[in-house]
Amino acid sequence: MLKTYLPILLFLLPFLSSCEGDTRDESPLIVKGYDRHVELRWPKQEGYDTYRISVSSAGNQYTARATVSDTIYMDFVNDLGNNLSLRYKVEGLNTQNQAIEIGEAEVQTKDFSEEELLDMVQYYTFRYFWEGAEPNSGLARERIHLDGEYPQDDAHIITTGGSGFGMYGLLAGIDRGWVTREEGTARFEKIVNFLGEADRFYGVWPHWLDGETGKVKPFGQKDNGGDLVESAFLMQGLLAVREFYREGNEREKAIADQIDQLWQEMEWDWYTQGGQDVLYWHWSPEYEWEMNFPLLGYDETLITYILAASSPTHTVSADAYHKGWAREGGINTDKNPYGHHLMLKHNGAEEMGGPLFWAHYSYIGLNPKGLKDRYADYWEHNKNHTLINRAWCIENTGGYKGYGEDLWGLTASYSVKGYAAHKPGSDLGVISPTAALSSYPYTPKESMDVIKNLYYNYGEKVFGRYGFYDALSPEANWYPERYLAIDQGPIVAMIENQRSGLGWNLFMSAPEVQQGLKKLGFQTGN
Template identity: 65%
Template sequence: MKKKLLAIPLLAAQLFYSCQGTTEATTTATAEAVGEESLTNEELLTRVQEQTFQYFWAGAEPNSGLARERIHMDNVYPENDQNVVTTGATGFGLMAILVGIERGFITREEGVQHLQKMVNYLEKADRFHGAWPHWIQGETGKVKPFGQKDNGGDLVETSFLVQGLLTVRQYLQDGSEEEKALAAQIDKLWKEVEWDWYRKGGQNVLYWHWSPDYGWEMNFPVTGYNEALIMYVLAAASPTHGVPAEVYHEGWAQNGAITSDATSYGREVVLNHNGHKGSVGPMFWAHYSYLGLDPRGLKDKYADYWKLNQNHTMIQHDYAVDNPKDYEGYGEDTWGLTSSYSPKGYAGHSPEHDLGVISPTAALSSYPYAKEESLKVMRHLYEDMGDKLWGKYGFYDAFSEEKDWYTPRYLGIDQGPIPVMIENGRTGLLWDLFMSAPEVQAGLKKLGFESPHLQ
């Protein structure tokens, strides 16, 4: 499910989803029993990575190899929805496959074969001025509308996909002849994305959607701060359809209005989180753009991005410890609010919109920013919550102790950051790969960034 900016209505989300799972819901999960013995931290991290990786491996849509929008272990789905794939989560899944190779969950040969299948499918799937749609019907490669007018290109989801593709390209480019050919195939797809088209007639801002049937009627210029920083970096980086620096500074950064002097729980918010007055947004804003974009030492004239993301993480942690609404279960080992399923459907969770629902991806994917705090959640959910939360593809999407609500369902967009960000916290693997791309370095320099990766 797309994480639309919380200042904007969640559009079709409330219509497409009803998530009424209960503790009685049956599950086909075959995960080994949890809590038999205490794992070391390293063993626990690997266990969580491997189980979640399986969402993108064993759980991949069979025709395309891409990431399913969702997998419900209770087998209750919206109509004709079981094989819908999602481009953003597929970008995360591409990176998760690299984690699988490097961690020995699969062989390199198996991983490359699967990556080839994915890229071959993406090459033939619907695109709109080079941008993929948010949803694709897995069996056909045709767009599945996210909403009536959202049936064309989705530049934000495309940017998450391209982030993953470029990371894979860097991983394969010096490999076997087969791997080099796949890297070249990816390079061609990347260069076909018309980032400049999505300026809507040359404006100094990027638009989220364009439809061949409805044109620009979605009318969604993307301004910061939210999850979409990576879109502006890639648009500036494109060697074929690049945009000038003014698009970033005037559109995304709003001529400097993006900066914030607010504090929360004694920590600087750093940038204005769209729709959140002096507070922080959902936790995924610190994840999606940073699966490849390395925030360590990343700075521009608006922010220190490591400080931004670490403070975001710790503000959410401190909020749960403070627990101003006195929700059951909140504390040092149960924190993290992000967009996810909830008892009444899909919802955007944050300190300003707290429904008593914890989403495991929020704390787990924040592992690089707050290792001790993330591990406390990981261990508690794994050892103490048991099969209420742990299934075939790792931790389920969300739960609420306050409402005694647990549901055996997964969302690809939430599972994807978990193995990837844990790996970045352990080895920096995906950060190092993505940041090694010469176009990415050129794009960051164009926008005035500094980073230890820039040569």
């Protein structure tokens, strides 16, 4: 029996040893108390497909809480009170409804400080990229659904861009002791080995890869080759990992060397279609340049130009940035919605700014604090973009239920019907938690208001094993238990950036990045 649940014990060891209210007795039932919920885990029992969870408080008799088919359960205990001492029992049930006791364990909940709440949100979101990773590659699954709507044919499809964001979460996990350095090193070895063997197109990965084979999974009919933007998001993460391991032991230096090789093999100049003064998003071995999507600012793709200019082997000229991306100054605007100045034209959303992921994706590693060029002060621009998005939700011209100072944030996410790029002026009554949470560096108090509201007032409707679910709509009474890697990754990365600066410090320490920024005329620093 010990071998069955030993991996669970080993994984939870850092948290069990550092948190009050945890239990580590002889029971295979592992429980962890938070503020308003308790998490239980236990080993799967052969012949028992469902499990009954019961709880006792103050020495009273056990009462049933749930019957589940999984081996993890999050019990939100708002109905029982605060600062609780509880005892749980888990039983396995077979098809004849016969029960076998798996274990009992005691646990305490307690009111959390804001720091403890941030620890919890980051840790749970980190688990998307640790526990929820595609097993063969170690990279991030495109999506994970816990609501019975999971597309099984996507179970091994990984997202290159979302994986890049997730690497900052993995680094935070090592730095904060959620996993050991050795465990993290083993995961990054798996990742870089896989990426080195996976399909690339002039050194550039596709949007999606099959995690079992490393072969391209078309994102669309003609999108079956290199995706320069998603690969930029991926390399933004890999360069931070390289810097993390650069001065490590022999095994760690080997990871850094492998990443350096992958970095040098990316042919950014190929994606100018023969030397044009602009970068192009896609190239396909079958359709070549037919998608014909030039990267013209402003949107989420700034990091692509930064990395292309920084490449030590296949760099692009500064003209590609100034004439292509910035359109020789045409990128600038002078809009002041809600009294907040937007300096840059947001493609298709000039009046009040685009979805909030535009303030996140390029800045997972690229530090916007003190980042300026002839076109913008990027810290002020991103902060204002966030405040405009928030002000729109507070004004709430659509009259959507729940909107306000403690529930705001429009960005690309799941929607009630399909997927949508939510933004001011294109608001469907759907709030995406990643919008406010990933904006934590820009609006720490305002983002914390959203975190508290979601956790304390919405609870199990919006918070699951990998953190806050992707989207919600109180207006439509819609609370899907679904996750997307590209939305989870920025949450843990950007919160960590504000708390410790870990990701920003690592990425900005890369000498090529500093050279590339100077080449394009950027100033950096506070």
